[in-house]
Amino acid sequence: MPAFARNQWYVAAYGHEVGRELLGRRILGEPIAFYRTEDDAAEVVALADGCVHRRYPLSQGRLDGDQLVCGYHGFTYDRTGACVYVPGQKRVPRTARVSSYPVVEQDSFVWVWIGDPALADPATIPRARHLADPGWTSVSGMEPIDCDYGLLVDNLLDLSHETYLHGGYIGTPEVAETPITTEVDEGAGIVRVSRHMDDAACPPFYARSTGIEGRITRWQDIEYHAPCLYLLHSRVAPVGVLPHPDGTDPDAFHTEITYAITPSAPGHVYDFWAVSRDFAQDDAEVTAFLRDFNHTVVMQDVDALNVLQRALDAEPSGYQELSINIDTGGLAARRILTRLAEEGAKPVEHVS
Amino acid sequence: MSGGPTAEVYRVDWMPGTDLLHGVCHCGAEHVTEDPVEMWQWMLAHPVGHAS
Ligand code: FES
Ligand SMILES: [Fe+2]
Ligand SMILES: [Zn+2]
Numbered sequence: 186m187p188a189f190a191r192n193q194w195y196v197a198a199y200g201h202e203v204g205r206e207l208l209g210r211r212i213l214g215e216p217i218a219f220y221r222t223e224d225d226a227a228e229v230v231a232l233a234d235g236c237v238h239r240r241y242p243l244s245q246g247r248l249d250g251d252q253l254v255c256g257y258h259g260f261t262y263d264r265t266g267a268c269v270y271v272p273g274q275k276r277v278p279r280t281a282r283v284s285s286y287p288v289v290e291q292d293s294f295v296w297v298w299i300g301d302p303a304l305a306d307p308a309t310i311p312r313a314r315h316l317a318d319p320g321w322t323s324v325s326g327m328e329p330i331d332c333d334y335g336l337l338v339d340n341l342l343d344l345s346h347e348t349y350l351h352g353g354y355i356g357t358p359e360v361a362e363t364p365i366t367t368e369v370d371e372g373a374g375i376v377r378v379s380r381h382m383d384d385a386a387c388p389p390f391y392a393r394s395t396g397i398e399g400r401i402t403r404w405q406d407i408e409y410h411a412p413c414l415y416l417l418h419s420r421v422a423p424v425g426v427l428p429h430p431d432g433t434d435p436d437a438f439h440t441e442i443t444y445a446i447t448p449s450a451p452g453h454v455y456d457f458w459a460v461s462r463d464f465a466q467d468d469a470e471v472t473a474f475l476r477d478f479n480h481t482v483v484m485q486d487v488d489a490l491n492v493l494q495r496a497l498d499a500e501p502s503g504y505q506e507l508s509i510n511i512d513t514g515g516l517a518a519r520r521i522l523t524r525l526a527e528e529g530a531k532p533v534e535h536v537s
Numbered sequence: 538m539s540g541g542p543t544a545e546v547y548r549v550d551w552m553p554g555t556d557l558l559h560g561v562c563h564c565g566a567e568h569v570t571e572d573p574v575e576m577w578q579w580m581l582a583h584p585v586g587h588a589s
Contacts, residue, residue: 364550368549373543509573513549
């Protein structure tokens with residue numbers, strides 16, 4: 186499995202998860218405490234989650250205005266991580282500070298930079314605009330999985346598993362049977378996997394949300410922005426209904442399925458998931474159905490990956506895998522992750 | 538990480554109706570194989586073995 190890729194942006198939370206309660210998350214092995222400032226900017230602050238005094242997690246403390254008070258002996262930190270108060274004495278040791286992490290809030294996500302802060306460039310964060318676009322209605326959630334993040338990448342890059350693991354939900358025989366096209370943009374760090382089914386059964390996920398009866402044309406276009414953001418552009422329409430020559434596509438149902446794959450620690454990953462649709466936007470029943478149904482589907486993956494990781498852990502090291510055509514995209518993704526991990530592990534020269 | 542599109546694009550098509558993969562390197566060299574592992578090995582070896 187690929188190592189962690191540092192010097193990258195990762196989704197740490199949904200914006201709505203971060204407020205005036207402290208939130209603790211571990212990202213690439215680094216414990217981080219998140220909160221939102223009280224002022225009008227309501228900015229997200231991310232501080233290393235270990236008090237300089239006796240290492241108590243700061244996320245177990247409390248907020249006093251925009252300052253964080255350690256819950257053990259009261260060391261108090263400002264939003265930059267500088268300690269501004271210690272109990273019982275006037276002098277605050279000069280070295281008393283925790284690191285703060287670069288944070289960007291975008292497309293409903295809180296992105297955090299793990300690595301050398303001097304290299305953090307918000308312009309390189311991949312977009313998931315539909316998550317914050319009023320033209321789309323989204324349901325979302327997050328499930329921690331006790332598996333290496335590489336197993337989740339494998340899972341998402343090869344949707345042929347829908348036929349078997351999610352049969353009767355989102356899978357139909359045509360998914361596993363239909364050949365894929367794989368494209369890798371090396372410089373951009375993007376893997377694209379496409380599977381276009383011309384004539385397929387309509388799984389309950391789409392039959393019940395779109396109302397289509399009968400067979401469908403089903404397109405799955407994956408765009409994986411390594412290491413964290415996974416977009417699945419899904420297009421479903423009655424068989425034979427294609428986009429118009431001018432590119433408009435009024436007779437199809439579009440669903441954007443978003444995942445953020447954030448390694449938490451070795452053997453642990455955060456699985457952020459969202460389903461956004463451009464149809465029946467105001468239909469609360471469709472929203473409730475998609476939320477429940479997709480949660481069920483996500484849990485099928487979670488359960489399978491927990492089981493798979495335990496099985497792998499029980500194997501003697503150096504086990505062999507056997508890859509076939511369906512794995513072309515997953516193999517490409519692993520290779521890019523390995524390269525990003527190597528690049529992130531190199532010391533970087535600073536130009537000052 | 539999200540740079541813009543680059544010129545270094547690799548493509549692998551699973552040829553419909555067959556078990557064969559057809560790969561095209563960014564240099565234009567092509568390769569056909571039944572094994573995706575072998576395909577990426579060939580791809581990454583660029584320019585070795587990519588004379589077209
Ligand atoms: S551990 Fe935080 S104040 Fe003592
Ligand atoms: Fe799945
Ligand atoms: Zn080549």
